[in-house]
Amino acid sequence: MYEDVTYEVILQRMLDRVSSKFDKREGSVIWDTHSPTAIELQILYIELDVILKEAYGDTASRDYLILRCAERGITPYEATYAVLQGEFTPSGIDLTGQRFNIGELNYVVLELISEDDEKSIYQVQCETAGTVGNQYLGQMTPIDYIDGLETAELTAVLIPGEDEEDTEELRERYFDSFEEKAFGGNVQDYITNVNAISGVGGTKVTRVWNSDISPTDLIPSETVQAWYEEVIDSLDEEVAAWLTAVYTAALAKKLVTGGTVLITIINSEYDAASDTLIDTVQETLDPTDSSGEGYGLAPIGHVVSVQTVDEVEVTVKTTITFESGYSWSNLKSSIEAAIEEYLLSLRQSWADSEYLVVRISQIENHILTVDGVVDVESTKINGDESNLTLGAYEIPVLGGASA
Numbered sequence: 001m002y003e004d005v006t007y008e009v010i011l012q013r014m015l016d017r018v019s020s021k022f023d024k025r026e027g028s029v030i031w032d033t034h035s036p037t038a039i040e041l042q043i044l045y046i047e048l049d050v051i052l053k054e055a056y057g058d059t060a061s062r063d064y065l066i067l068r069c070a071e072r073g074i075t076p077y078e079a080t081y082a083v084l085q086g087e088f089t090p091s092g093i094d095l096t097g098q099r100f101n102i103g104e105l106n107y108v109v110l111e112l113i114s115e116d117d118e119k120s121i122y123q124v125q126c127e128t129a130g131t132v133g134n135q136y137l138g139q140m141t142p143i144d145y146i147d148g149l150e151t152a153e154l155t156a157v158l159i160p161g162e163d164e165e166d167t168e169e170l171r172e173r174y175f176d177s178f179e180e181k182a183f184g185g186n187v188q189d190y191i192t193n194v195n196a197i198s199g200v201g202g203t204k205v206t207r208v209w210n211s212d213i214s215p216t217d218l219i220p221s222e223t224v225q226a227w228y229e230e231v232i233d234s235l236d237e238e239v240a241a242w243l244t245a246v247y248t249a250a251l252a253k254k255l256v257t258g259g260t261v262l263i264t265i266i267n268s269e270y271d272a273a274s275d276t277l278i279d280t281v282q283e284t285l286d287p288t289d290s291s292g293e294g295y296g297l298a299p300i301g302h303v304v305s306v307q308t309v310d311e312v313e314v315t316v317k318t319t320i321t322f323e324s325g326y327s328w329s330n331l332k333s334s335i336e337a338a339i340e341e342y343l344l345s346l347r348q349s350w351a352d353s354e355y356l357v358v359r360i361s362q363i364e365n366h367i368l369t370v371d372g373v374v375d376v377e378s379t380k381i382n383g384d385e386s387n388l389t390l391g392a393y394e395i396p397v398l399g400g401a402s403a
Contacts, residue, residue, distance in 0.1 A: 001049055001052055002045040002046070002048060002049045003049070005042070005045045006042060007038050007039055007042040010038040010041045010042055010045075011034060011035060011038035014034045014037070014038060015030070015031070015034060018030055018034075057171060057174050057175065058171070058175075060171075061167075062167045062170075065167065065170060065171055065174065066170070068174060069170060069173070069174050072174060072177045074170075074173055074174060074177060076164060076165040076170050077162065077164065077165040077196065078129075078164055078165075079129035079130045079161070079162060079163050079164045080129060080130075080161050080162045080198035080199070081125050081126055081127070081128075081129050081133060081161050081198075082125070082126040082131075082133030082134050082157060082159065082160055082161030083110070083123055083124070083125050083126075083157075083158045083159040083161075083199075083276065084107070084123075084124045084125070084126065084133070084137075084154050084155075084156065084157050084158055085113070085121060085122075085123070085124070085154070085155050085156040085157075085158050086100075086107070086109065086121070086122045086123075086124035086140070086152065086153065086154055086155070087119050087120070087121050087151075087152075087153050087155050088119060088120045088121075088122065088149065088151065088152050088153075089118060089119045089120075089149075089150045089151045090118070090119070090148065090150055091115050091116060091117060091118060091119050091120045092115075092120070093120065093146065093148055093149060095109045095120065095122055095146070095149075096109055096110070096111060096112070096122075097109060098142065098143075098144070098146060099127075099142070099143040099144065100124070100140035100141060100142050100143060100152055101140060101141045101142075101143055102136045102138065102139075102140050102141070102154065103136065105126055105127070105128055105132065105133065105136060106126075106127045106128070106143065107124045107125065107126050107127060107140065107154070108124070108125050108127060109122045109123075109124050110122065110123040110124065110125050111123050123158065123276070124154060126161060129161060130161055130162070130163045130164075131160070131161055131162060131163050131268075132161070133160075133161035134157050134160045134161055134269060136154065137153075137154045137155060137156070137157075138153060138154060139151070139152065139153050140152040140153060140154060156274070157269070157274070158274045158276040158277065159198060159199035159267075159274065159276055159277045159280065160199050160201075160267050160268045160269045161198075161199075162198060162199070162268050184299060185261075185298060185299035185302055187205045187207065190203065190205045190261065190263060190285075190298075191203050191205060193284075193285070193297045194263060194265060194281060194285070197280065197281055197284055199267055199268055199273070199277045199280070200265050200266075200267065200268060200273070200277070200281065201265075201266050201267050201268035201269065201270050201348075201351075202265065202266045202270075202348075202350055202351030202352075203263060203264070203265050203266075203351055204263075204264045204265075204350075204351060204392070204393070205261065205262070205263060206261070206262040206263075206264070207261060208260060218250050218255040219250055219251070219253060219255075220247060220250055220251050225251070228243075228247050232244065259292065259301040259302050259303055260302075260303050260304075260305070261298065261302050261303070261304045261305070262304075262305050262307065263281065263285065263304060263305070263306045263307070264306075264307050264308065264309060264393050265277070265278070265281060265306065265307075265308055265309075266308065266309050266347065266350055266351065266395065267308075270344060270347040270348050270350075270395075271311070271347075271395075271397075272308045272309050272310070272311050272395070273308035273309075277308075278306050278307065278308055281306045282304070282305075282306040283296065284296055284297060285297050285298045285304045285306065286298040286302065286303065286304035291303045291304075307393070309350065309393050309394060309395045310391070310393055310394045310395070311394075311395055311396075311397045312388075312390055312394045312395065312396055312397070313382075313396075313397055313398075313399030314339075314343060314358055314381060314382065314388065314396045314397065314398055314399055315381070315382050315383075315399040315400050315401070315402075316339055316363060316379065316380070316381060316398075316400070316401040316402070317379070317380045317383070317401070317402050317403070318363075318364070318367065318376055318377070318378060318379040318380070318401070318402075318403050319376070319377050319378040319379075319403060320335075320367065320373055320375070320376055320403045321373075321374040321375040321376075322372055322373060322374060323372050323373075323374055325372075326372030326373075328403045330372075331370060331372050331373065332401070334370045334371075334372075335367055335370055335373070335401060335403075336398060336400075336401050338366040338367055338369055338370050339363055339366060339367065339398055339401055340398045341366060342362055342363060342366045343358070343396045343397065343398055346358065346395070346396055347395045347396070350395055354392060355389065355390055355391060355392050355394075356389075356390045356394070356395065356396065357387050357388070357389050357390070358381055358387060358388040358389075358390070358396050359387045360379045360380075360381060360385070360386070360387055363379055363381070364376040364377075364379055
């Protein structure tokens with residue numbers, strides 16, 4: 001705002017206010033006394049410009065943006081620790097609390113997942129926060145000697161670790177807080193709460209996800225009531241108790257409420273979430289042993305089901321013209337990386353899109369960015385020369401490319 005208010009401008013304005021009958025040339029007493037003042041005033045204007053920029057959410061630097069966000073009850077997401085799957089042989093050794101190493105990273109064993117005659121599978125947490133914990137799988141070395149242990153291996157990422165929230169992502173959340181208020185179990189409330197869970201990269205909320213069922217179809221007719229009275233006494237005690245509970249609720253029109261919520265998530269690496277992450281979100285929102293009772297973040301009366309996206313393999317076959325000295329054999333990995341970059345961008349936009357469309361034109365454009373490629377034509381997706389439209393809960397993953 002004050003970029004044009006420079007030292008020279010300030011000094012000239014000051015000298016213009018001095019009568020011309022005095023010597024105002026550089027080196028004169030008047031010039032020498034006004035010049036240092038002009039410098040200090042320029043510094044003041046610079047600081048004033050900084051203050052104005054830091055006062056607004058769209059121009060504030062990170063530290064001051066955090067202060068602005070605090071006024072809205074928003075804090076930056078902290079870096080989180082990756083939780084991985086570790087497989088150990090032989091089974092029967094209690095490894096809880098034991099520490100292992102791969103390269104520069106250390107890991108600690110959390111809890112047992114499953115065990116058979118050959119191996120034990122544990123949850124293992126990286127001791128270093130951030131996405132670095134997602135990057136290494138393979139053989140681990142125990143930090144302390146463990147009697148009888150034969151092998152230790154990380155085999156999968158269960159809950160991806162996340163880096164501290166980026167400044168621009170925080171700024172976006174700040175402005176989003178003005179657009180739609182998260183309150184009392186509305187859509188934005190679920191999105192805000194679920195996205196805040198470590199390992200979640202995006203969320204879709206489907207309210208009344210059993211809306212394909214007509215409420216009136218759930219109310220017992222006179223014929224159904226007569227059938228119930230006739231058979232209830234002849235049923236097994238446990239079966240009769242269940243049927244009575246359902247029948248009574250339906251007769252009282254308590255099964256027609258729309259308090260069912262479907263939460264669909266994608267992990268922070270923009271892949272399908274693991275069962276461990278799904279269970280974590282489920283227990284955080286609406287524990288399965290007390291569904292609808294309000295013991296999680298979901299309001300009382302909301303029965304929440306959590307699922308993840310379905311991964312749809314995308315195979316690409318195309319015809320490529322190469323520059324001299326290049327061929328499919330030496331560019332295959334680069335071309336697949338270019339296609340994967342496009343598919344990743346689609347997965348990153350999944351939560352904000354009604355559905356995703358894998359477009360042939362975009363695949364060809366990304367292939368053309370590879371050095372050594374001259375032209376691309378006759379591209380097919382999964383054998384068809386047409387775009388691939390996915391469902392609301394589907395994401396594309398590369399199944400391979402050929403030319």
